Amino acid sequence: MNAIVGTLVILVALLSVLVVGLLRSHAEIVRALHDLGVNLDPDAPDGTFRAASPSVAASRRPTVSDVGPDATLEGVALPTSGRLVVAHDLAGATPDGGAAVVSVSGRPGLTLVAFLSTGCGTCADFWSAFRTPPTLGGETVRLVIVTRSPAAESPSSVAELAPEHGLVVMSDEAFDDHGVAAAPYFVLVDGADGSVVGEGSAAGWVQLKALLQRAAADAGWVADRRSRRDLLNAGSRQRQVDQALAEAGIYPGDPSLTAES
Amino acid sequence: MTVLAAHGFALTVPRGWDARIRLPVAQSVAAPPSMRTEEVVPMGGTTNPILHATTMMLPAIVGDYGGGAVERLGPHDAFVAIVGFDVEAAKTALFARRGIPTLREANFRPATQQRVLAGASGTQSFFQAANRPYCLYVVVGRHALRRSVIPRCNELLRGLRFT
Numbered sequence: 410m411n412a413i414v415g416t417l418v419i420l421v422a423l424l425s426v427l428v429v430g431l432l433r434s435h436a437e438i439v440r441a442l443h444d445l446g447v448n449l450d451p452d453a454p455d456g457t458f459r460a461a462s463p464s465v466a467a468s469r470r471p472t473v474s475d476v477g478p479d480a481t482l483e484g485v486a487l488p489t490s491g492r493l494v495v496a497h498d499l500a501g502a503t504p505d506g507g508a509a510v511v512s513v514s515g516r517p518g519l520t521l522v523a524f525l526s527t528g529c530g531t532c533a534d535f536w537s538a539f540r541t542p543p544t545l546g547g548e549t550v551r552l553v554i555v556t557r558s559p560a561a562e563s564p565s566s567v568a569e570l571a572p573e574h575g576l577v578v579m580s581d582e583a584f585d586d587h588g589v590a591a592a593p594y595f596v597l598v599d600g601a602d603g604s605v606v607g608e609g610s611a612a613g614w615v616q617l618k619a620l621l622q623r624a625a626a627d628a629g630w631v632a633d634r635r636s637r638r639d640l641l642n643a644g645s646r647q648r649q650v651d652q653a654l655a656e657a658g659i660y661p662g663d664p665s666l667t668a669e670s
Numbered sequence: 671m672t673v674l675a676a677h678g679f680a681l682t683v684p685r686g687w688d689a690r691i692r693l694p695v696a697q698s699v700a701a702p703p704s705m706r707t708e709e710v711v712p713m714g715g716t717t718n719p720i721l722h723a724t725t726m727m728l729p730a731i732v733g734d735y736g737g738g739a740v741e742r743l744g745p746h747d748a749f750v751a752i753v754g755f756d757v758e759a760a761k762t763a764l765f766a767r768r769g770i771p772t773l774r775e776a777n778f779r780p781a782t783q784q785r786v787l788a789g790a791s792g793t794q795s796f797f798q799a800a801n802r803p804y805c806l807y808v809v810v811g812r813h814a815l816r817r818s819v820i821p822r823c824n825e826l827l828r829g830l831r832f833t
Contacts, residue, residue: 500674500683502676503690505692505693505695506676506677506692506693507690507691507693508675508676508691509689509690509691509728510672510674510683510688510690511688511728512685512688514685514686515685516727518727520727551727572730573730573731574730574731576690576730
């Protein structure tokens with residue numbers, strides 16, 4: 410009898426050690442995945458984005474050591490390593506054969522710099538979404554799309570996808586200046602001083618918009634005469650409704666708004 | 671500062687300016703839906719090189735002479751357009767002046783705008799450079815404040831070369 414009890418005790422002890430080992434291994438795997446940018450929390454937004462405090466954002470410009478590895482995960486680029494920085498002016502060719510310089514500082518409002526490619530599958534959602542001017546907190550955000558230079562991207566393909574309202578600059582230098590390893594990647598810039606409010610990527614526009622909104626709020630960015638609550642709540646229900654309708658292609662005067670069922 | 675070069679322009683862009691050089695393609699003027707005509711629609715706009723620069727955010731779509739942009743100028747903003755003309759025009763008296771002019775306060779008048787905007791003013795000059803004719807058209811957002819804006823415009827123009 411004692412031998413049986415003793416054997417069972419040893420067996421339970423061994424199983425306990427095994428379970429603890431498995432749990433520890435699982436935790437290490439989850440931690441490793443998190444470090445790679447994968448968040449297994451089902452409630453977490455589908456993207457990799459981070460906000461910058463204004464003081465950190467304005468602290469310094471990027472160096473080579475700030476640039477992260479050329480890593481993507483399911484088409485979503487990871488934020489560059491190192492601290493967030495001041496955005497650089499964007500200069501390069503335009504899809505129509507011209508050239509442009511876009512200054513991202515010294516002007517009011519937010520500028521969304523979208524690093525996109527014509528060939529990446531994840532980018533397709535953003536090209537499509539940007540046919541409607543992007544908004545944040547109910548306010549239109551200036552959109553500047555950056556692609557690789559004409560040596561790497563077809564200008565005619567870019568022109569075909571480019572929204573009418575958004576400036577497009579084709580520049581490898583802009584990718585390098587901002588440490589962007591892979592598209593899609595986004596940098597939200599406060600035009601007042603050119604500081605980076607947030608940067609990162611997401612799997613789609615809906616997810617990115619939520620991340621941008623959070624980054625703007627975290628950075629304490631508040632538009633003129635607008636409270637943080639307004640920024641987060643899109644000002645008013647009326648504005649939210651108008652925005653949702655506009656995103657669905659329904660504008661004031663649309664027959665569907667007055668049609669009788 | 672960044673150097674922007676295309677279509678015969680080489681512009682050193684001072685910090686705080688947006689600038690774009692383009693060579694427009696011939697486009698038909700969109701007929702209003704109510705027109706319902708089979709007539710040949712006239713062609714609109716120049717097909718010569720255009721340089722636009724502004725101290726504000728340059729919109730994606732801007733008319734040759736700033737339509738779509740000048741309406742958004744703030745009190746301390748300026749819009750500069752350099753519009754190329756057909757090479758043959760360089761032989762005419764209108765383009766006899768050689769080299770890009772320096773802007774002066776006296777050049778600006780509220781009436782010198784393609785479409786008069788309250789409070790704003792503009793100036794227009796014709797010249798030739800590198801044997802090509804150009805028009806310089808500048809609008810400042812607030813006529814009363816032009817003294818503070820014109821030096822910035824002249825700084826921009828000093829950085830322009832014709833190739």
